[in-house]
Amino acid sequence: MTARIAESAVEETKDRFKRNSSGVGLMSIALVGLSWLALVLAPNPNGQDNAERSSFKLQDSLLLPGFRADVAFLPDERMLGFVEIPGGEFLMGSDPEQDSLSFDLEWWGSSRVSGRPDEPTFFMSRYEVTVAQYATFLSSSKHPVTTPQAISAPPDHPVTWVAWTDAVAYAAWLDDEIRTSAAEGLLAEPIATLLLTGWRVSLPSEAQWEKAARGIDGRIYPWGDEPEPDFATYLAGGTTAVGSNPCPRCAHGLSDMSGNVWEWTTSPYQPYPFTHEDDLETLRMDALWVMRGGSFGDPEQMIRAANRGGADPGARRPFIGFRVALVPG
Amino acid sequence: MPSKPEKHKAAQIFIPIAIGGVIVALTGSARVHSSGILAQSFWGAATVLIAWNVLLLAAPNLREAAGRIDTTLRAQHYIQAVCQLAVYLYWGWYWSPVYDMSVLIGAQLMFAYGFGMLLSWTRGKAYTMGFGPIPIILSINLFLWFRDDWFYLQFLMVAVGFLGKDFIRWTRGGQQAHIFNPSAFALGLFSLVLIASGNTDLTWGQEIASTLTLAPRIYLFLFLVGLVVMYFFEITLVAGTAAAVLFGMSALTFQVTGVPYFIDSDIPAAVFLGLHLLITDPSTSPRTPVGKTIFGALYGGGVFALYTLLGLMGAPTFYDKLLCVPLLNLSVRAIDHLVSKRAKTEAWTPSTRIAAQPVWLSPRPNLIRMGVWVLFFGVMSVTGRTDGQHTGDALPFWEHACFEDLRNACDRLIQLETSYCGDNAAWACNELGLHYRKGTIVGPNTELAGLYLARACELRYQSGCMNLLNPVGEIRTEPRLLDLRLMLREGGLNLMEMGRADLLERACAHNWSFACPTEVGNT
Structure with missing residues (x-):
């Protein structure tokens, strides 16, 4: 009798244990499932970034007259919009006797004259980098979308809200893109050969920028010595489409070298005389980077070809953009 | 006419609704008001309590238990709570987000009491009122907070802790007892899910x-x-x-x-x-x-x-x-x-x-x-x-250990530099960028290299900018004073006001040789 009671007690305990265990298991699964569901349904912290990127992809179907959608929306020209700037000396900086609007940082040292550096041949982009081009870069790279405003303007307007680091990253990406196209035989000559022989896409230095803007004769504006509202976007409320101010009188026929947006260069901001060799002198400083050309909101004085702006490399502003150059490797 | 206890019960049955009201009232505080999703999370938590309470009132078979509250005060609860509170006060004195969190912790406490009552009544039991929920909530918050945009998950975590306590039980020493420490269960479970779902940065x-x-x-x-x-x-x-x-x-x-x-x-x-x-x-x-x-x-x-x-x-x-x-x-x-x-x-x-x-x-x-x-x-x-100070506080120690190829030293060096770079020490970002570019002590990754160098550059560390410009560049300069202030904190000290000489002395003590006095004087 005692044994039977003990046996039934053991059985009861076993049953209870089984019920207990299965209940625990079921409840654990339910709780894990509930928590999992909540976290899966939670918006991904990178979701916004992904959403921004996917919205760029819609622009693949975009058609911009004069630009090639198959080559990163670069201009539909044999040289993809890169214009040759022949090598040789040019006048850089300002002589206050010839340009009364000049700032002291444009003077070539204490002698208050222009300098005459030598700049080898390179190619400068005809237009500022557009929203469509930058959006293509963002959609096909993992570059962080720091400021969504960068691609909120119309696709043929210059990209803005980009830092110096964004501009450098874009240039490196574009270099890869068109180099691949060149290797695949998709580009015309002579750009294909240039790329395959070591030329590369980069931001221009400030010397390259100034030479491309004013030619070799030291003119104050890209078109001459007087302001011309028809040739540039300045004293305006916002950007205009790149190339919307044709400037046949401008040196090398480049667009928007004055106004529209300030353009980043590869030069640290330091006093003239300019040389490529002294860039490393700023290593221990909180250096700014040179930007050129003035923007849509600036007056005549600021859009002069010799004017030098400086900004923090992380600055993202509605009036700063950039253009690229093709330079010897 | 209801008897006196019945009157009490009738009043108590509405406590969860009142708690919901308090949680809603807390949305008026500046801390909750600062984030739309945070405020919505509060509204959501309150709605759950109020709706559950209303359902309970409407269900005739559950009304019997609803409103029953027994009171038991256990030393293990309030002593633990006092100890936790002391930790919050001390820690928060030096890290202000802890004090900013007080309204959110208060709301979780309210929610925990309301949730516990409703859970007990729904299961046909009296609710045992005491200090029990306090150490649970304080313990959870000592280890994990969801960010404002995901704060509703914090309420869910609290709920899961209480569900686990009530439902996952076994017989131990002849008595029914909960298996898991409620806070540890919720924390462990959510940690697991966060890691598995790749959402660790939600907290x-x-x-x-x-x-x-x-x-x-x-x-x-x-x-x-x-x-x-x-x-x-x-x-x-x-x-x-x-x-x-x-x-x-x-x-x-x-x-x-x-x-x-x-x-x-x-x-x-x-x-x-x-x-x-x-x-x-x-x-x-x-x-x-x-x-x-x-x-x-x-x-x-x-x-x-x-x-x-x-x-x-x-x-x-x-x-x-x-x-x-x-x-x-x-x-x-x-x-x-x-x-x-x-x-x-x-x-x-x-x-x-x-x-x-x-x-x-x-x-x-x-x-x-x-x-x-x-x-x-x-x-x-x-x-x-x-x-x-600890040996591992000194970054040069890890550089040296990595150079000597000591076990895990290079991984730890990368880990430390990643952490310092995250704190905006530009020197560390530049080093990381170069490591990922060269691929000697870590797998090469051009994209990561570019991102770290760009970060160094945007923090106005000129070497980072130069390295970004030159794809094969490898420019290294000494950490700036600001970088030292961030990298010599030994986990947390605020060195922002420390004088240059003291900072360099500290850097020297942390094996930064450039900061040590030389024969001809200080560097």
């Missing part, structure tokens, strides 16, 4: 783990708070063994590999906190001295192993202290079983048993064990293994 877990050391002498403070818990609840063996195992394994690893295991401490401060306040719930840990010792040792070993495992998985390592507690809770019955079996076996030779039992396991007063613990902690402190 402030990393910041919480790393900012405890902002409070000076935090180890000593936690030790003193821990003594209170040890005195009242005899958990000295659990916490002491866990700490001893961790200190011991850390020291052993350092001897074998030449590098510290936990990078900049022998026991991370958050783990030290965990072993005092997370695993010491008497209801979910063993009750015998041997069982407690095994439990503590398993926690120490578990944290040690998980730290490496999480690192290998690429998951944040601060989850190490959270993930193993539920597993330990599950092992309690097995530990009890093991201990009782051993006791039975040894019962045949009682004299042998007494002779073989080490002194710290003897059934003497807890004070003796506490004395041993105080001595042990004292030795660890005097030998520089708790507060103060």
Whole structure:
């Protein structure tokens, strides 16, 4: 009798244990499932970034007259919009006797004259980098979308809200893109050969920028010595489409070298005389980077070809953009 | 006409609705008002309580239990709560987000009481009113907060903790008891899911783990708070063994590999906190001295192993202290079983048993064990293994160790530089960028290299900009004063106001040779 009671007690305990265990298991699964569901349904912290990127992809179907959608929306020209700037000396900086609007940082040292550096041949982009081009870069790279405003303007307007680091990253990406196209035989000559022989896409230095803007004769504006509202976007409320101010009188026929947006260069901001060799002198400083050309909101004085702006490399502003150059490797 | 108790019951039945109202009222505070999603989370939590309460009122079969409240005040709840509160006050004094969190913690407390009542009544039981929810909520918030945009998950985590306490139970020592420490269960479960779903950055877990050391002498403070818990609840063996195992394994690893295991401490401060306040719930840990010792040792070993495992998985390592507690809770019955079996076996030779039992396991007063613990902690402190400078604090130590190819040293160097870069130390970002570009001590990754160099550049570290411009550039310059202020904090000190000379002296003490005085004078 005692044994039977003990046996039934053991059985009861076993049953209870089984019920207990299965209940625990079921409840654990339910709780894990509930928590999992909540976290899966939670918006991904990178979701916004992904959403921004996917919205760029819609622009693949975009058609911009004069630009090639198959080559990163670069201009539909044999040289993809890169214009040759022949090598040789040019006048850089300002002589206050010839340009009364000049700032002291444009003077070539204490002698208050222009300098005459030598700049080898390179190619400068005809237009500022557009929203469509930058959006293509963002959609096909993992570059962080720091400021969504960068691609909120119309696709043929210059990209803005980009830092110096964004501009450098874009240039490196574009270099890869068109180099691949060149290797695949998709580009015309002579750009294909240039790329395959070591030329590369980069931001221009400030010397390259100034030479491309004013030619070799030291003119104050890209078109001459007087302001011309028809040739540039300045004293305006916002950007205009790149190339919307044709400037046949401008040196090398480049667009928007004055106004529209300030353009980043590869030069640290330091006093003239300019040389490529002294860039490393700023290593221990909180250096700014040179930007050129003035923007849509600036007056005549600021859009002069010799004017030098400086900004923090992380600055993202509605009036700063950039253009690229093709330079010897 | 209802009797007096019935009147009380009628009033009490609306408490959860009132709690919901309080939570809604808290949305008017500046802290909650600062985020739309946070405010919505509060509204959501209140709605759940109110709707559940209304449903309860409408269900005739549940009305019987609804409104029944018994009151029981347990010392283990309020003493634990006071100790946790002390930690919050001290830590928050040095890291202000803790004080900013007070409204959010208050709301969770409200929610916990409301949820607990409704859960009990729905299950046809009276609600036991006491301080129980306070240590649960404070414990959860000592380790994990969801960011404002995901704060509704914090309420869910609280709910899961209480559901686990009520539903996941077993028979232990002839009594029904919850298996898991409610806070540790919720934390462990959510940690697991966060890691598995790749959502670890939804929380402030990393910041919480790393900012405890902002409070000076935090180890000593936690030790003193821990003594209170040890005195009242005899958990000295659990916490002491866990700490001893961790200190011991850390020291052993350092001897074998030449590098510290936990990078900049022998026991991370958050783990030290965990072993005092997370695993010491008497209801979910063993009750015998041997069982407690095994439990503590398993926690120490578990944290040690998980730290490496999480690192290998690429998951944040601060989850190490959270993930193993539920597993330990599950092992309690097995530990009890093991201990009782051993006791039975040894019962045949009682004299042998007494002779073989080490002194710290003897059934003497807890004070003796506490004395041993105080001595042990004292030795660890005097030998520089708790507060103060640690070998792993010095980044040059890791550079050298990496160069010497010591075990894991290069991984730790990358880990440290990543952390410093995250703190905006541009020098570290530049170094990281170059490491990823060269691919010598870490797999080459051009994209990451570019991102780190860009970050260095945007922090106005000119070498980073130059390296970004030149795809094969490898320009390195010494850390700037600002970088030193960020990299010499030993986990948390604020060095922003420290003078140049003191800063350089400190840098020299941390093996930054450029900062040390030379024969011709200071650098």
